[in-house]
Amino acid sequence: MSANQNQVTLIGLGTIGISMAALHLRDPNSTIHLFDVRSDIEQHILAHLPAFLESVCPGTSVESLISSGRIKIHTTIETACSEATIIQEQGPENVSFKKSLWAQVESIAPPYAHFWSSTSGIPTSEQTADMQDKSRLLVVHPFNPPHIMPLLEIVPSPNTNQDEVDFACTYFRQVSPRHCPVVIKKEICGFVGNRLAFAVLREACYLVEQKVVSVKDLDQIMMSSLGPRWALNGVFESYNSGGGVDGFRGFLNKLEATVQGVWNDLGVMSMTGDDSHWKEYVISQTEQTYGPSSLGQTREKEEKLREVQRIQTSNP
Ligand SMILES: NC(=O)C1=CN([C@@H]2O[C@H](COP(=O)(O)OP(=O)(O)OC[C@H]3O[C@@H](n4cnc5c(N)ncnc54)[C@H](O)[C@@H]3O)[C@@H](O)[C@H]2O)C=CC1
Numbered sequence: 289m290s291a292n293q294n295q296v297t298l299i300g301l302g303t304i305g306i307s308m309a310a311l312h313l314r315d316p317n318s319t320i321h322l323f324d325v326r327s328d329i330e331q332h333i334l335a336h337l338p339a340f341l342e343s344v345c346p347g348t349s350v351e352s353l354i355s356s357g358r359i360k361i362h363t364t365i366e367t368a369c370s371e372a373t374i375i376q377e378q379g380p381e382n383v384s385f386k387k388s389l390w391a392q393v394e395s396i397a398p399p400y401a402h403f404w405s406s407t408s409g410i411p412t413s414e415q416t417a418d419m420q421d422k423s424r425l426l427v428v429h430p431f432n433p434p435h436i437m438p439l440l441e442i443v444p445s446p447n448t449n450q451d452e453v454d455f456a457c458t459y460f461r462q463v464s465p466r467h468c469p470v471v472i473k474k475e476i477c478g479f480v481g482n483r484l485a486f487a488v489l490r491e492a493c494y495l496v497e498q499k500v501v502s503v504k505d506l507d508q509i510m511m512s513s514l515g516p517r518w519a520l521n522g523v524f525e526s527y528n529s530g531g532g533v534d535g536f537r538g539f540l541n542k543l544e545a546t547v548q549g550v551w552n553d554l555g556v557m558s559m560t561g562d563d564s565h566w567k568e569y570v571i572s573q574t575e576q577t578y579g580p581s582s583l584g585q586t587r588e589k590e591e592k593l594r595e596v597q598r599i600q601t602s603n604p
């Protein structure tokens with residue numbers, strides 16, 4: 289399979305869809321078919337895609353991609369899917385939407401089309417509930433922004449055809465050698481990346497709510513320690529090193545009591561009910577600290593992300 293033969297249909301062109309379009313455009317021979325229910329879809333694409341293209345196709349305008357036929361903007365899902373080899377959705381994070389979408393797409397798409405969902409946490413097996421052929425769908429969970437963040441969590445259901453998993457991994461490795469598809473062996477709530485992220489987020493909210501540390505200082509602690517460490521060595525490799533000659537076994541033997549003490553003391557947080565009073569405080573602290581993010585800040589952070597990747601790839 290060559291990534292160069294693909295007709296890629298993207299359903300849902302919001303935060304993730306626009307960035308995913310830029311990622312797919314890295315393949316100079318692919319054609320990208322865009323569909324969204326918003327009435328201003330063409331203006332939306334013209335307004336937002338250029339910022340993502342700068343890092344993918346420098347000097348290329350969205351208008352030229354549209355006039356050359358590399359980007360096709362569709363007003364119906366039927367025409368958007370009619371010649372697709374890949375159909376990827378970035379629609380609302382809502383299981384009813386995704387179930388009904390895949391049942392519809394399955395009935396209109398070519399039999400050879402690959403089906404991918406960009407969901408943050410709705411398992412493939414839930415999304416296929418109303419499909420005839422449950423082996424076709426695969427979760428391809430990106431991290432925002434997908435045109436820069438390398439990870440793609442490939443999360444099959446027990447019914448997903450292994451060929452679909454192999455195709456997706458090969459596709460993304462070909463389209464962008466810097467991108468990193470990782471196959472998750474078993475469906476679990478939140479997959480892996482978000483479970484790790486949300487475990488840290490829970491404790492971060494607890495520490496701010498308990499007034500142990502400010503929002504700004506907690507972020508500084510992350511960016512001055514775990515962030516750079518884990519960007520270059522990951523969790524287990526870092527602690528394997530931390531254990532000295534005895535490696536990870538030595539680390540656990542040396543710090544078992546301390547780690548267990550912290551594990552026993554970690555915050556238990558609830559998003560709803562009587563124990564959710566922390567939310568307003570932590571939200572207000574974050575808003576006072578950072579305010580709304582701007583496009584300029586986003587671009588600055590994207591450049592820093594790319595710098596981190598340059599360092600990572602120079603330290604294989
Ligand atoms: N925002 C993030 O950081 C990440 C989001 N995701 C996932 O990506 C998906 C999209 O998230 P966002 O881009 O943040 O949402 P968003 O709200 O920015 O975009 C959703 C888009 O879907 C469109 N839409 C709604 N109904 C539709 C329909 N029936 N047909 C076609 N398009 C329709 C909307 O008009 C909108 O443009 C979700 O499943 C989310 O969990 C995954 C990774 C990160």
Ligand SMILES: O=C(O)[C@@H](O)C(=O)[C@H](O)[C@@H](O)CO
Nearest residue numbers: 407408430431432481482485
């Ligand atoms: O963090 C990310 O970019 C992804 O892992 C996500 O899925 C989003 O954070 C999502 O959980 C919130 O929109």
